[in-house]
Structure formats: C-alpha cells, structure tokens
Amino acid sequence: MKKHHLDWSSYETAGQGDAYAGIPATGGDFAKAVSVCISDKLCQRKPKGVMCPSFRATDDAAHSPGGRVKVLKAALNGELGDEPFAGAQLAAAMELCVGCKGCKRECANQVDMAAIKIEHQAQRNERLGVSRRDRLVAAMPRWLQHRRVLRGLIRLRNGTPWLAKLGEFLFGISAKRQLPELAIEPFSATNPLEQHSLLPPCRGKVGMGVDSLGDNISTPTLHGGGNSDVMLFVDTFALHFEPEIAAAAHQVLTAAGYNVITLQALPQDEPDRALCCGRTYLSLGQVEAARYEARRLHSALRPALAAGIPVVGLEPSCILSLRDDHLKLGLGEEAVALSKQVYLLEEFIAREHDRKRFTLEFKALPRGKTLVHGHCHQKAVGAMKSLRKVLRLIPEFEFEFIEASCCGMAGSFGLEAEHADISMQMAEIDLLPALRAAPDATILANGFSCRHQIREGVDRQPVHVALLLRDALNTN
Numbered sequence: 001m002k003k004h005h006l007d008w009s010s011y012e013t014a015g016q017g018d019a020y021a022g023i024p025a026t027g028g029d030f031a032k033a034v035s036v037c038i039s040d041k042l043c044q045r046k047p048k049g050v051m052c053p054s055f056r057a058t059d060d061a062a063h064s065p066g067g068r069v070k071v072l073k074a075a076l077n078g079e080l081g082d083e084p085f086a087g088a089q090l091a092a093a094m095e096l097c098v099g100c101k102g103c104k105r106e107c108a109n110q111v112d113m114a115a116i117k118i119e120h121q122a123q124r125n126e127r128l129g130v131s132r133r134d135r136l137v138a139a140m141p142r143w144l145q146h147r148r149v150l151r152g153l154i155r156l157r158n159g160t161p162w163l164a165k166l167g168e169f170l171f172g173i174s175a176k177r178q179l180p181e182l183a184i185e186p187f188s189a190t191n192p193l194e195q196h197s198l199l200p201p202c203r204g205k206v207g208m209g210v211d212s213l214g215d216n217i218s219t220p221t222l223h224g225g226g227n228s229d230v231m232l233f234v235d236t237f238a239l240h241f242e243p244e245i246a247a248a249a250h251q252v253l254t255a256a257g258y259n260v261i262t263l264q265a266l267p268q269d270e271p272d273r274a275l276c277c278g279r280t281y282l283s284l285g286q287v288e289a290a291r292y293e294a295r296r297l298h299s300a301l302r303p304a305l306a307a308g309i310p311v312v313g314l315e316p317s318c319i320l321s322l323r324d325d326h327l328k329l330g331l332g333e334e335a336v337a338l339s340k341q342v343y344l345l346e347e348f349i350a351r352e353h354d355r356k357r358f359t360l361e362f363k364a365l366p367r368g369k370t371l372v373h374g375h376c377h378q379k380a381v382g383a384m385k386s387l388r389k390v391l392r393l394i395p396e397f398e399f400e401f402i403e404a405s406c407c408g409m410a411g412s413f414g415l416e417a418e419h420a421d422i423s424m425q426m427a428e429i430d431l432l433p434a435l436r437a438a439p440d441a442t443i444l445a446n447g448f449s450c451r452h453q454i455r456e457g458v459d460r461q462p463v464h465v466a467l468l469l470r471d472a473l474n475t476n
C-alpha cells in the first residue's frame with residue numbers, strides 16, 4: 001500500500017501501546033483503523049441483532065465486520081501476496097459489505113467498515129482500473145446534465161425487457177430491477193411552489209432563487225417572525241428524481257418563518273451543473289472525483305459557513321456524508337466547519353423546536369398507522385431520535401419504527417446483477433415482512449434507495465418526512 005486515498009490520521013494513536021491490538025506490519029494509520037476490532041465476535045452473535053446485513057443474510061462469519069477485519073489484517077501483513085488489493089480474497093471479503101455503517105454504530109469499538117471499504121475500493125481501482133459500470137453509476141450527477149435524453153432512455157429500458165438484458169450484458173446492471181425514473185422537471189429554486197402545482201401556495205416569503213444566490217448569500221437577512229436564513233441543499237436525488245420532496249421542505253420551512261435560500265454552484269465552477277456531495281463517487285472508491293465535488297460544494301457554501309447559516313438537507317446518505325465521510329477527504333477546516341453546521345430536515349426542526357424557534361403548529365393527521373424505516377446512516381448517527389421528535393409534533397399521528405438493518409439497496413448495490421438477489425434477501429430479513437404485516441399502513445422512508453427497494457419489494461409508495469410535514473401544514 002503505497003499511499004492512502006482517504007485521510008486516516010484520526011486513527012494515528014489507535015491501538016498504540018496495546019499488545020493485543022495486532023496492528024498489521026503495513027498500512028500505517030489505515031491499518032490502525034482496521035485494528036480497532038478486538039475480535040470479540042459480538043458482530044457474529046446469535047440471535048442476531050440488527051448489525052451487518054451481509055452476515056444476517058448469509059449466516060457466514062466471513063461476511064461479518066470481524067470476518068472482514070481478519071482478511072484485511074492478513075492482507076496488510078503480507079499473507080495474501082504482494083498485491084492483495086488486486087487479488088480475489090480481499091475482494092471476496094469486502095464484496096457484500098453495503099457500507100451501512102451498522103458496525104460503526106453498534107460495535108463497541110466502532111469499526112468503520114464503510115470507510116474501510118471505500119479505501120479498499122480506491123486501492124483496487126488504482127491497481128485494476130474502474131469498471132465500466134462503476135464509471136457509469138458514479139458519474140450519474142454529471143449524466144443528469146442531459147436529463148431529457150436520460151429520462152427517455154431509462155423509461156425505455158424499464159419498459160423493454162430486451163433492453164434491460166442488454167444493459168445487464170454491457171454494464172452488469174440487473175435486468176430484474178427497475179431503474180429509478182427522473183421527474184419531468186427538476187426542482188426549481190426560482191419557483192419551488194408554482195412548479196409543483198399540486199402544492200398550495202404558502203404564506204411567508206419564498207427564499208432567494210438560484211439566480212440571485214451568489215450575490216446575496218454573504219449578506220443574510222433576518223426574516224419576519226424573528227427566525228433567520230436557512231440554506232437548503234437540494235441533493236442530486238431530490239433535484240432530479242423527486243423534486244416534490246425539496247418543494248415540500250421549502251414550503252414547510254417557509255411556513256415556519258425561515259428565509260429559505262437554495263444553493264447553487266459558483267459562476268467560476270461549472271455553474272450549469274448542480275452541486276453534489278460526491279457520494280456516488282465516494283461509495284465506489286473514486287475518491288479524487290468525490291474530493292473534486294466536495295471542494296466545489298465547500299466553495300459554494302463558504303459564505304454560508306462564515307455567516308453561521310445552517311445547511312439543511314433531505315437525503316441521509318448525502319447529508320451524513322458531509323458530516324462524516326468528508327472528514328476523511330483531507331479538506332481541512334472547511335469540512336470540519338460544515339460537518340458541524342449541516343442537518344437533516346428533521347434534525348434541524350427538532351433542534352429549533354428545542355430552542356423554541358420552530359413554533360409552527362401542525363394540524364392533525366389521523367391517517368392510521370405509519371411505519372417508519374430509518375436509513376442506515378440516519379441510524380448510524382443517532383438521527384432517528386430527531387425524526388421521532390418531529391413526528392410527535394403532528395397531532396393524532398400514529399407511527400411505529402421498524403427494527404431492521406439495511407434495506408439492501410445501498411446506493412447501487414441492489415441494482416448490480418450479481419447482487420440483486422442478496423440485496424432482496426437483506427430486505428426480506430425484517431423490513432419487507434414488517435411492511436407486509438401492515439398492508440394499509442403508510443410507509444415513511446427518508447432514503448432514496450430505501451424507497452426504491454420498498455417500491456420493488458412490496459409495491460407500495462413510501463414518503464419522505466418533508467411530504468408528511470407539508471400535508472400537516474395548516475395552510476393545506
């Protein structure tokens with residue numbers, strides 16, 4: 001291992017002086033991150049908890065976090081040959097890790113296998129090159145610049161079995177799975193409400209449009225009601241696939257008296273392409289491309305960060321990337337500042353409510369039981385507490401959290417031809433049976449991938465919390 005792709009310096013002192021840590025001979029701070037595992041096999045215990053969907057689905061210790069650590073240590077100790085990152089053994093150990101961060105949350109030593117997997121994939125890409133499929137999937141935020149053509153192609157592919165088979169042959173994308181389809185129009189910050197004409201007009205001031213943002217953000221203005229500016233980061237998924245979620249979040253925050261500002265790229269920085277957190281690149285080990293996207297985002301956010309404006313987002317994997325994974329990109333103080341200033345919508349509302357600044361009263365939503373499926377990264381950072389708190393703000397709203405690990409879609413994992421079946425097996429452990437047991441329940445799932453998996457698994461349409469809150473506005 002000549003160089004690290006991620007910054008592992010936060011593990012510099014991990015395991016030092018501990019004779020039992022078994023820090024491998026090579027790998028530097030990355031090896032120390034691997035060595036925080038103390039091999040107590042709690043991640044392989046039975047009855048199984050909710051940690052590690054790949055262990056739970058296969059019942060094979062080799063596909064548990066501890067099992068992976070064993071092979072990683074062997075690789076870093078030179079037991080798997082000179083080029084273990086190009087070899088089959090390490091690849092097999094890492095293959096079914098879906099990067100859910102369940103281990104980071106539940107293992108007593110917080111082994112961060114999701115980040116270790118990114119480093120592993122980056123090392124592998126360096127040696128073997130990036131596969132055609134990974135190049136295609138990771139660059140999705142760029143392809144979406146040509147959204148009209150792409151929308152037609154995806155719809156055609158989804159409705160034409162032989163085209164889906166051709167896609168499997170050429171790119172390894174499972175013909176059994178549908179691809180998420182693009183909305184007719186992307187979210188428009190200039191006209192967030194009129195664009196989604198089903199939404200009623202809201203009271204309160206509509207935030208600055210994308211066109212004005214660059215000029216105005218450095219001089220934030222207080223909005224009527226004593227509340228202040230909020231920066232809404234509309235991620236790739238909300239922007240292009242489900243713009244109604246971004247519009248609903250905009251409407252709820254505006255109704256609560258915030259001046260909602262939406263973020264746009266700087267004029268000198270590919271201004272025609274939407275900002276992106278780099279998640280699709282990062283999860284496939286394309287760290288340089290992810291770093292480029294992160295820098296672009298940080299530049300655009302610089303004035304907001306300096307002014308202390310909270311950044312609010314909707315997609316757990318994007319927002320929690322900014323809080324967690326970006327700290328391993330070696331981007332300095334700006335990444336640290338952003339990690340402390342970025343919130344999921346429900347985290348922001350819960351925090352503001354605690355501080356008596358979110359005083360909006362919702363109307364009752366007596367719609368029977370709602371089952372809530374948390375995105376793995378929401379669970380990993382403890383964000384489910386905020387979601388519970390926010391749902392309790394809605395009178396007569398009955399909900400229940402589902403106890404489950406990863407839904408199995410995990411970004412593009414469930415779309416990959418060789419992983420489509422195991423992905424569904426992961427969903428069948430707890431999640432889909434719980435949903436089938438309550439056929440009339442509304443389903444709440446904040447993750448884009450989770451909603452896709454649920455749609456395919458039980459043929460029902462889950463909602464994001466922003467849509468629920470919008471429905472509970474008294475103006476509706």
Ligand code: SF4
Nearest residue numbers: 037038041043066107
């Ligand atoms: S990954 Fe965590 S739970 Fe599993 S063996 Fe290692 S220390 Fe124990």
Ligand code: SF4
Nearest residue numbers: 052097098100102103
């Ligand atoms: S990130 Fe998830 S799938 Fe990977 S080892 Fe940890 S718990 Fe298992």
